[in-house]
Amino acid sequence: MTELVLRKDFDGWTQLTLNRPDKLNSLNVELFGELRTHVEALAGDAASRCVVLRGAGKCFSAGHDLGDLAEGEAVPSPGWHSETLRMLERLPKPVIAAVHGHCYTGALEMALACDFIVAADNARFGDTHAKWSLTPIWGMSQRLPRRVGLATAKRLMFTADMIDANQAVRIGLAEYAVPLADFDSEVEALVARIIANASFSHAANKRLLERTEGLSLDAGLQAEVWEGEGFGPDMQDRIAAFTKRS
Incomplete structure (x- = not known):
């Protein structure tokens, strides 16, 4: 089939x-x-x-x-x-x-x-x-x-x-x-x-964008600060790889 x-x-x-x-x-x-x-x-x-x-x-x-x-x-x-x-x-x-x-x-x-x-x-x-x-x-x-x-x-x-x-x-x-x-x-x-970019960021940003769609600017800014998911498990590795190249 x-x-x-x-x-x-x-x-x-x-x-x-x-x-x-x-x-x-x-x-x-x-x-x-x-x-x-x-x-x-x-x-x-x-x-x-x-x-x-x-x-x-x-x-x-x-x-x-x-x-x-x-x-x-x-x-x-x-x-x-x-x-x-x-x-x-x-x-x-x-x-x-x-x-x-x-x-x-x-x-x-x-x-x-x-x-x-x-x-x-x-x-x-x-x-x-x-x-x-x-x-x-x-x-x-x-x-x-x-x-x-x-x-x-x-x-x-x-x-x-x-x-x-x-x-x-x-x-x-x-x-x-x-x-x-x-x-x-x-x-x-x-x-x-x-x-090439972080899967953690993609998933977290999708959730943040959906949660804040339609909110006032001030409410959205508050959500970004207090409800954002911070940094991912590969942040240090990504920064270290970049600084070694620089």
């Missing part, structure tokens, strides 16, 4: 690949179940210090499998998809959505649950819930305005417009765009820069 989410481990990082290329990686319950299993395993895997989520074949994902939706999905519990994406979001390590081609609606909700998005120059993004008389239940209404601002989120949700990679970068949806021919090498170089 074909795996719907492939895991491939590299030196210090993991790639998860949505693997329904014949269906443009459309998202069904079975795929989400496999993603959830991988996320659960990665949560306790200290050897994997960064995760890249991407799609096989022509695109990241065309979104929720509308055929499955129309037939009525057998979801394990209410909010199960949203809960799965929250688990992905809360992994104690950086998670990058590497998006090429289509990234629509449910796929965009999945990408938004990653720490940030890097786009190939052929990427296209959109929220089409309104096109099908649907409302989001996987996180779009919460994560999209936090990423791009309320008015821009409303515009994208109300119009169901598709935007290209450059527009996505301009509004802050994606961090930057890369020519498709250079996409794999750029993602690998980005990961190398991330995993």
